[in-house]
Amino acid sequence: xxxxxxxxxxxxxxxxxxxxxxxxxxxxxxxxxxxxxxxxxxxxxxxxxxxxxxxxxxxxxxxxxxxxxxxxxxxxxxxxxxxxxxxxxxxxxxxxxxxxxxxxxxxxxxxxxxxxxxxxxxxxxxxxxxxxxxxxxxxxxxxxxxxxxxxxxxxxxxx
Ligand code: FES
Ligand code: FES
Numbered sequence: 252x253x254x255x256x257x258x259x260x261x262x263x264x265x266x267x268x269x270x271x272x273x274x275x276x277x278x279x280x281x282x283x284x285x286x287x288x289x290x291x292x293x294x295x296x297x298x299x300x301x302x303x304x305x306x307x308x309x310x311x312x313x314x315x316x317x318x319x320x321x322x323x324x325x326x327x328x329x330x331x332x333x334x335x336x337x338x339x340x341x342x343x344x345x346x347x348x349x350x351x352x353x354x355x356x357x358x359x360x361x362x363x364x365x366x367x368x369x370x371x372x373x374x375x376x377x378x379x380x381x382x383x384x385x386x387x388x389x390x391x392x393x394x395x396x397x398x399x400x401x402x403x404x405x406x407x408x409x410x
């Protein structure tokens with residue numbers, strides 16, 4: 252199996268790794284780098300538990316090869332909190348009880364984060380469309396939507 256030297260910026264920090272061609276990005280994150288906040292729910296591109304941002308765009312990291320992330324920026328759920336301060340998206344999920352078992356939560360938060368970068372004031376239909384690739388097996392969608400709306404309210408300028 253061929254191996255490749257790759258450099259990936261993850262949550263602002265440069266990482267170098269020697270990876271097999273077949274290694275998935277989710278396995279690079281979880282197994283090679285120990286960043287287990289990114290979950291694996293299906294391995295078949297259905298559930299979205301493995302969602303990370305690749306150059307700011309949500310991707311299912313069980314469907315991206317690690318070599319495809321070479322030279323690019325990855326953001327995982329571990330990148331949301333800064334200096335001990337929860338990101339407003341994390342606060343939203345806390346305040347609005349946007350999780351039950353929490354398995355879908357990292358992917359939901361990153362999808363919500365990316366949505367709010369593009370649309371600071373999304374309505375419920377836009378939020379539902381944005382998270383349509385992320386499944387919550389606890390069916391907590393109503394509170395997940397409220398959580399993202401809570402974050403939107405915190406992130407909007409108050410002028
Ligand atoms: S683990 Fe990637 S979509 Fe389910
Ligand atoms: S909170 Fe359990 S899967 Fe969503």
